[in-house]
Amino acid sequence: MFYKSEDLTPVSAEEFHHVNMVLAKEYRLLDEERFEDWLNLLHPEIHYWMPGMENRRRENPLEHGFFDSQHMAFFDDTMRDLKRRVARFNQPSAWAENPGTRNVHIVAGVEVFLGENEGEYIVYSTFQSIRSRGLDEEYIFSGRRYDTWLKVEGSLKLKKRLILMPNATLTCKNINTFI
Secondary structure (H helix, E strand, C coil): CCCCHHHHCCCHHHHHHHHHHHHHHHHHHHHCHHHHHHCCEEEEEEEEEEEEECCCCCCCCCCCCCCCCCCCCCCEEEEHHHHHHHHHHHHCCHHHHCCCCEEEEEEEEEEECCCCCEEEEEEEEEEEEEEECCCCEEEEEEEEEEEEEEEEECCCCEEEEEEEECCCCCCCCCCCCCC
């Protein structure tokens, strides 16, 4: 999932604009709680992964420096898992979502490269997610995303997302959001 950007071929300005518009649409759908529409942007074989960060000395790195595929993850989801999370938001027993969370997602620093296969894009971006609940609860998450998007029947579908937040500890009660 990690590529050196100097080894990748940047896309055309037109392709960049198209991918950037899909990223903006994705966050708008999430902010508007249109979760079923968001799920339609995902490839059936989606891997949505947000590993936990570990404080490690440089001479004792993990598989990927500060995280490892065999260690804790906040999210390590397939389509089935994501559909379950969306269905849970609609349940009266989802006490963490009553009152509902208000979200604002911001995507920036977008870089788009051609993937290894026809119709595949490697997309790097940074994000900020602002969550607000009740009268005074506000949490701000920032980080990086490493995505693989595929063109399927003329539409882009997210197949892989690696979410990296710099925090070794999250300072919120829960992380009931999509990033």
